[in-house]
Amino acid sequence: MRASExxxxxxxxxxxxxxxxxxxxxxxxxxxxxxxxxxxxxxEALGRLAAEGLTAxxxxxxxxxxxxxxxHADELFELREALECxxxxxxxxxxxxxxxxxxxxxxxxxxxxxxxxxxxxxxYYSLVxxxxxxxxxxxxxxxxxxxxxxxxxxxxxxxxxAKDNPERLLASAMEHANIAxxxxxxxxxxxxxxxxxxxxxSLNHLKSTQHQTERTAS
Amino acid sequence: MRASExxxxxxxxxxxxxxxxxxxxxxxxxxxxxxxxxxxxxxEALGRLAAEGLTAxxxxxxxxxxxxxxxHADELFELREALECxxxxxxxxxxxxxxxxxxxxxxxxxxxxxxxxxxxxxxYYSLVxxxxxxxxxxxxxxxxxxxxxxxxxxxxxxxxxAKDNPERLLASAMEHANIAxxxxxxxxxxxxxxxxxxxxxSLNHLKSTQHQTERTAS
DNA sequence: TAAACGACTAGTGTATACAGAGGGGGAGGA
DNA sequence: TCCTCCCCCTCTGTATACACTAGTCGTTTA
Numbered sequence: 001m002r003a004s005e006x007x008x009x010x011x012x013x014x015x016x017x018x019x020x021x022x023x024x025x026x027x028x029x030x031x032x033x034x035x036x037x038x039x040x041x042x043x044e045a046l047g048r049l050a051a052e053g054l055t056a057x058x059x060x061x062x063x064x065x066x067x068x069x070x071x072h073a074d075e076l077f078e079l080r081e082a083l084e085c086x087x088x089x090x091x092x093x094x095x096x097x098x099x100x101x102x103x104x105x106x107x108x109x110x111x112x113x114x115x116x117x118x119x120x121x122x123x124y125y126s127l128v129x130x131x132x133x134x135x136x137x138x139x140x141x142x143x144x145x146x147x148x149x150x151x152x153x154x155x156x157x158x159x160x161x162a163k164d165n166p167e168r169l170l171a172s173a174m175e176h177a178n179i180a181x182x183x184x185x186x187x188x189x190x191x192x193x194x195x196x197x198x199x200x201x202s203l204n205h206l207k208s209t210q211h212q213t214e215r216t217a218s
Numbered sequence: 219m220r221a222s223e224x225x226x227x228x229x230x231x232x233x234x235x236x237x238x239x240x241x242x243x244x245x246x247x248x249x250x251x252x253x254x255x256x257x258x259x260x261x262e263a264l265g266r267l268a269a270e271g272l273t274a275x276x277x278x279x280x281x282x283x284x285x286x287x288x289x290h291a292d293e294l295f296e297l298r299e300a301l302e303c304x305x306x307x308x309x310x311x312x313x314x315x316x317x318x319x320x321x322x323x324x325x326x327x328x329x330x331x332x333x334x335x336x337x338x339x340x341x342y343y344s345l346v347x348x349x350x351x352x353x354x355x356x357x358x359x360x361x362x363x364x365x366x367x368x369x370x371x372x373x374x375x376x377x378x379x380a381k382d383n384p385e386r387l388l389a390s391a392m393e394h395a396n397i398a399x400x401x402x403x404x405x406x407x408x409x410x411x412x413x414x415x416x417x418x419x420s421l422n423h424l425k426s427t428q429h430q431t432e433r434t435a436s
Numbered sequence: 437t438a439a440a441c442g443a444c445t446a447g448t449g450t451a452t453a454c455a456g457a458g459g460g461g462g463a464g465g466a
Numbered sequence: 467t468c469c470t471c472c473c474c475c476t477c478t479g480t481a482t483a484c485a486c487t488a489g490t491c492g493t494t495t496a
Contacts, residue, residue, distance in 0.1 A: 003450065028478070038451045040258065047262060051269035053364060060458070060478070078308065079361040086300035143297040143372065146271060147365050154361065221480065247447070256481045279447075
């Protein structure tokens, strides 16, 4: 693998996992020595991170990891609603109904997964990803896909701010089942509406964990 | 200005103006000599172009300018509808009504502009840009703004494929007036609907010019 | 005559050296 | 004692050299 690719993946993972928290200054020499690559491929990695909005120029003095907190959740979910509703609508019009009715069944019987151990939860998260992948493929739109991928990077980073609980995961599974069902039925309007519902529920849950955190901290 | 910035702006302009048509291979040594910069800043410029989807890796052998034709218009406008409808909705909720009612008036009296000479048309295009800027500011969403900016790069490139005529520009001015009016009225649903109408009309016009071109060519 | 293997060439990927700019610290003056 | 100015140091931006890989062309063998 190329050195620039290794440096990019390493920094990406560290930023997404908050090992490099917002505000961290990424100096070129320091990071290139730490990651064992020279400055040239490291600069390429930093450039890619900046293009995705994960880092920002720091007044000609290296780059800093961009801020991200629950204060950004509203903005992020506004973009998410625009993109994912459109994606669900298009998938409803163009997707293979069999694929999505199968996914709907799996989500409907996912109660065991979300209340199980970590391995079972892992299975649930991979099921969510399979729905995302199916929608990505069904909507058949490269430009929309690129915007969605760019959005998801920020969502992954924000996920670390939330604490999922079994009740929320169970409700989430039902919402996903509704989305898959609407797409399987070819109902674009319903698919968009189900997505809107799901995103609003997710956002509300995210904000409620913030209040809990504040109360715990105080 | 930095050498990488100069190289980026030069290549961007040439791609947007189709002086570097789709399929053009951008070899590092060749382009760095042509633009008068060394390979290092040129690579940075190529990286930025690739991040925006204007170039793509060419099997480890340089990069090529990505394809773009009217065949991509449907996909591009699907993303455009998702983003711009959301933007118009948010602007209707958060924008300053005075700003948009003023823009509405200007669009309503734009008949003289669109039927004038090139300078008058330039004034019209800058009026459209002022509406876009006002929406960008009013929606107050950095993530949505970033996606919109990324989309607009492709729209600029595609614009060269269309031929505007006075009738279409006049209708376009009326559609823009409706959008501005809906935002000024604070009606998010109406703003989104007006945007949908405008985009569908634009897309239809774009496709009709394709048919004319085909008939002219045959 | 056709196919396969090897060598040469061109072009990318990486490392490193050098120059310029900006910030911080120290010293001097008010 | 505080403020200001200047110098130095560190870090970025750029250029260039080197290595490695892939592709193409020519030659040889079946």
